[in-house]
Amino acid sequence: MPRYDANKIAMALPLKTADASQTEDFESDPKIVKFVVVKKREEQAKEELTSFEEAMLPHLDAAHNLAKWLLRNEEDAQDVVQEAYLRAFRSFAGFHGTNGRAWLLTIVRNTSYTLLKKSHAVDVTTSFDEEIHASGHESVSPATLLEHSEDAQLIKEAMDELPAEFREILTLRHQEGLSYKEIADIAQIPSGTVMSRLARARAKLRECLKARIGKEK
Amino acid sequence: MNCEEAIKLMDGYLDGELDPIMNQAIEHHLRECHNCDQAYKTQRSLIGAIGNATPYFKAPAELRERIRSSLREETTEQPVRNGVPGAHVVFHKRQPEPRSILSEIPWNWLGLAAAIIFAAIIAFNVVPRSQRPGPDQFLATQLIASHVRSLMANHLTDVASSDQHTVKPWLDAKLDFAPAVVDLSEKGFPLVGGRLDYLDNRPVAALIYQRHKHFINLFVWPAGSDAAGATRAMTRQGYQLFHWVDPDFNYWAVSDINAKELQEFKQLFEEQIPHH
Numbered sequence: 001m002p003r004y005d006a007n008k009i010a011m012a013l014p015l016k017t018a019d020a021s022q023t024e025d026f027e028s029d030p031k032i033v034k035f036v037v038v039k040k041r042e043e044q045a046k047e048e049l050t051s052f053e054e055a056m057l058p059h060l061d062a063a064h065n066l067a068k069w070l071l072r073n074e075e076d077a078q079d080v081v082q083e084a085y086l087r088a089f090r091s092f093a094g095f096h097g098t099n100g101r102a103w104l105l106t107i108v109r110n111t112s113y114t115l116l117k118k119s120h121a122v123d124v125t126t127s128f129d130e131e132i133h134a135s136g137h138e139s140v141s142p143a144t145l146l147e148h149s150e151d152a153q154l155i156k157e158a159m160d161e162l163p164a165e166f167r168e169i170l171t172l173r174h175q176e177g178l179s180y181k182e183i184a185d186i187a188q189i190p191s192g193t194v195m196s197r198l199a200r201a202r203a204k205l206r207e208c209l210k211a212r213i214g215k216e217k
Numbered sequence: 218m219n220c221e222e223a224i225k226l227m228d229g230y231l232d233g234e235l236d237p238i239m240n241q242a243i244e245h246h247l248r249e250c251h252n253c254d255q256a257y258k259t260q261r262s263l264i265g266a267i268g269n270a271t272p273y274f275k276a277p278a279e280l281r282e283r284i285r286s287s288l289r290e291e292t293t294e295q296p297v298r299n300g301v302p303g304a305h306v307v308f309h310k311r312q313p314e315p316r317s318i319l320s321e322i323p324w325n326w327l328g329l330a331a332a333i334i335f336a337a338i339i340a341f342n343v344v345p346r347s348q349r350p351g352p353d354q355f356l357a358t359q360l361i362a363s364h365v366r367s368l369m370a371n372h373l374t375d376v377a378s379s380d381q382h383t384v385k386p387w388l389d390a391k392l393d394f395a396p397a398v399v400d401l402s403e404k405g406f407p408l409v410g411g412r413l414d415y416l417d418n419r420p421v422a423a424l425i426y427q428r429h430k431h432f433i434n435l436f437v438w439p440a441g442s443d444a445a446g447a448t449r450a451m452t453r454q455g456y457q458l459f460h461w462v463d464p465d466f467n468y469w470a471v472s473d474i475n476a477k478e479l480q481e482f483k484q485l486f487e488e489q490i491p492h493h
Binding site for chain 2: 045046048049052053057060061063064065068069077078081082085086089090142145146149150151152155156159170171173174175179180194195198199202205206
């Protein structure tokens with residue numbers, strides 16, 4: 001086993017470390033050099049954190065809103081958003097895009113689905129009773145529907161009945177106003193699928209609204 | 218455009234996501250068709266109203282603070298990479314891991330995943346190599362072709378000698394590697410000679426041994442970094458192939474003798490080659 005000569009390392013350090021040139025007075029004390037190096041790293045980390053926060057914290061409301069609609073539960077939504085920010089921060093160095101909101105929402109979406117799947121939520125996809133609501137509420141006229149469509153509570157209840165992928169696409173389009181392309185990236189579906197899924201989601205939402213209005217009568 | 222198409226594209230039109238040609242086509246249809254125009258207008262105001270009325274859940278202030286402090290924890294937690302040894306010990310103390318959703322994934326799922334991968338590996342290795350097409354298959358074909366050609370065209374050897382001390386230098390001079398050459402006459406596998414060949418995209422040494430009236434082509438080339446594995450035997454078109462590797466070389470023996478004899482040959486060969 002080769003043994004390193006501690007003195008040699010100590011001698012070499014100040015010469016090899018770029019930061020050392022500013023600390024000529026302390027050149028012979030490796031501890032000072034270490035301190036300078038660590039200080040620099042801490043500054044770098046701070047800068048990185050600042051630029052991350054500047055880029056991503058403005059989208060906190062969007063992140064929280066999406067998570068809340070997906071998870072339908074405030075506590076889970078907050079946990080997911082926090083987790084998503086940590087994940088985003090860890091991979092922030094690899095993010096070179098310009099659309100920070102879409103990037104963050106993708107992470108929020110994926111983190112939410114992880115939790116949904118873990119808790120065995122059955123409604124992630126739209127396999128179930130998509131057709132069931134589609135009939136039987138024809139009595140509710142378009143005018144009545146429109147009248148009720150300003151009722152936030154009613155809309156919330158109807159939205160919460162929808163499968164997650166419908167809640168997701170409606171939120172992204174109606175509330176975030178994202179383009180089909182952005183939605184396709186976030187929901188990880190082909191661009192061509194966005195329009196048809198959105199149409200199905202809106203139709204289903206209409207039916208749920210009609211069903212609720214019909215019950216109220 | 219007919220009504221059916223128009224209804225299909227309605228959402229895209231409402232969202233302003235159609236290409237200009239489609240856009241024009243649907244606009245044209247809406248001017249002509251009162252029903253679709255009505256449907257469009259109803260849909261437009263409904264979506265507008267729903268969009269406006271859908272509750273938007275803004276993040277509470279404490280979530281922002283929670284996230285900011287967890288990010289700070291994350292930065293102080295990171296070990297100093299490539300740092301001066303020991304430096305981080307002085308300036309950083311470990312913090313507990315932040316609460317993570319991922320850490321709550323049940324381990325039995327990971328276990329199941331591991332089991333599946335394990336099973337796949339086992340299956341992959343147990344299924345006889347000969348039943349799977351692949352690089353081996355291709356190589357086997359090449360080996361047999363080479364063996365057959367060597368017997369056919371009166372070109373069994375480039376250097377015909379039963380003396381390993383003749384064959385080896387000759388091969389060494391022609392190749393960029395120096396395969397071991399041993400004479401197994403006493404064991405019933407006399408050396409016939411050596412030949413240059415070209416296999417697997419590289420020049421290789423072919424050593425020719427005899428067993429009674431049969432010939433064995435032993436192809437040798439340096440073992441690649443992939444170390445494509447274990448000893449194996451296969452049968453192709455009535456020929457026996459036997460493959461093994463040692464730290465330096467890949468060996469492929471091809472012959473029409475039976476598998477048992479070929480394996481015996483391999484053992485004798487391995488016993489005889491000088492070990493370093």
